Amino acid sequence: MINAISKSKIGEDVCLQLSLPNHKYFYLCDCGQASDLTIADVKNLNGLFMSHTHIDHFYNFDMLLRHQLPVTRQIVICGPKGIAKNVQAKLLAYNWDILLTEEQAANALSYQIREITEKGIFLYELHTPQWKLERKGKLKNEYLYENEVFKVKYAILNHNTPSIAYSFIEHSKISMKENCPLKAGEWIKLLKKAFQEKNNQQIINIGNESFEAKDLFQYLEEKQGFQVSFVMDHLACEENHQKIIQLCKNTDELYIEAYYLSEEIDLAIKNHHSTAFISGKIAKEAGAKKAFPIHFSRRHQSPENLKILLQEFEKGFSV
Ligand SMILES: [Zn+2]
Numbered sequence: 626m627i628n629a630i631s632k633s634k635i636g637e638d639v640c641l642q643l644s645l646p647n648h649k650y651f652y653l654c655d656c657g658q659a660s661d662l663t664i665a666d667v668k669n670l671n672g673l674f675m676s677h678t679h680i681d682h683f684y685n686f687d688m689l690l691r692h693q694l695p696v697t698r699q700i701v702i703c704g705p706k707g708i709a710k711n712v713q714a715k716l717l718a719y720n721w722d723i724l725l726t727e728e729q730a731a732n733a734l735s736y737q738i739r740e741i742t743e744k745g746i747f748l749y750e751l752h753t754p755q756w757k758l759e760r761k762g763k764l765k766n767e768y769l770y771e772n773e774v775f776k777v778k779y780a781i782l783n784h785n786t787p788s789i790a791y792s793f794i795e796h797s798k799i800s801m802k803e804n805c806p807l808k809a810g811e812w813i814k815l816l817k818k819a820f821q822e823k824n825n826q827q828i829i830n831i832g833n834e835s836f837e838a839k840d841l842f843q844y845l846e847e848k849q850g851f852q853v854s855f856v857m858d859h860l861a862c863e864e865n866h867q868k869i870i871q872l873c874k875n876t877d878e879l880y881i882e883a884y885y886l887s888e889e890i891d892l893a894i895k896n897h898h899s900t901a902f903i904s905g906k907i908a909k910e911a912g913a914k915k916a917f918p919i920h921f922s923r924r925h926q927s928p929e930n931l932k933i934l935l936q937e938f939e940k941g942f943s944v
């Protein structure tokens with residue numbers, strides 16, 4: 626299970642926090658104004674996934690920086706083309722002369738930036754106190770981000786500027802079926818590993834007998850991991866919609882922008898945004914089990930207008 630919780634109050638910007646049971650770190654999607662974000666949240670942050678750096682999504686980076694300073698590890702920041710320079714510019718806005726001895730600097734907070742482009746994912750590092758942008762080549766991994774509990778996929782959407790949509794997928798769980806007639810033992814670990822590595826011929830010894838792993842796979846069952854998707858600012862157009870549907874296929878939860886009312890479709894297109902109704906409809910087409918509209922135009926922050934936006938979203942999601 627991935628727990629997603631909005632750290633922004635109604636009327637504030639976008640900041641969605643992700644956490645997992647038995648995993649000590651938090652992850653954030655965007656860092657707009659969010660008065661529910663605590664110092665403890667920030668200290669335990671391990672990754673920031675930025676859709677784009679319009680001010681309503683990036684405004685609160687300074688708060689993250691302020692409370693991450695005592696952290697002695699590398700934080701990963703993912704985002705669209707230009708994110709490395711955007712982060713560096715935030716860091717260079719301060720004077721760092723008081724901070725660290727050389728030895729402390731070597732163990733201090735640093736950032737690894739994963740810049741997502743049509744040509745691949747480019748890596749950069751930023752270290753205190755100069756915060757020089759160091760190029761580290763291209764990411765060669767299958768996923769944008771992966772740790773022991775989940776992996777992350779993405780899509781590049783058109784919001785006039787690139788806007789990255791993310792899908793966080795918990796690793797699937799493999800367990801033994803209850804009807805397995807064989808006596809449990811150390812071999813189960815080996816069998817699960819063989820299954821994950823698709824190693825059909827692996828020999829598994831149980832007592833005095835030997836089996837090929839493929840003959841024992843019938844006793845395993847794989848439970849798909851929980852999936853949370855985050856789709857921010859994007860133009861309501863066919864190309865974006867196909868990318869969203871593919872990325873978020875059957876996602877357990879989808880958090881998506883719902884910026885304008887249906888009657889404002891011209892404004893939505895002009896500003897490369899979506900409407901609540903269309904976002905609800907796309908969430909449905911993607912097969913999302915639950916969908917939450919979370920980003921609205923400042924024109925619509927009154928309770929009456931928000932109610933209409935939510936109704937239009939629900940209408941789209943129930944089509
Ligand atoms: Zn935007």
Ligand SMILES: [Zn+2]
Nearest residue numbers: 679681858920
């Ligand atoms: Zn926005």
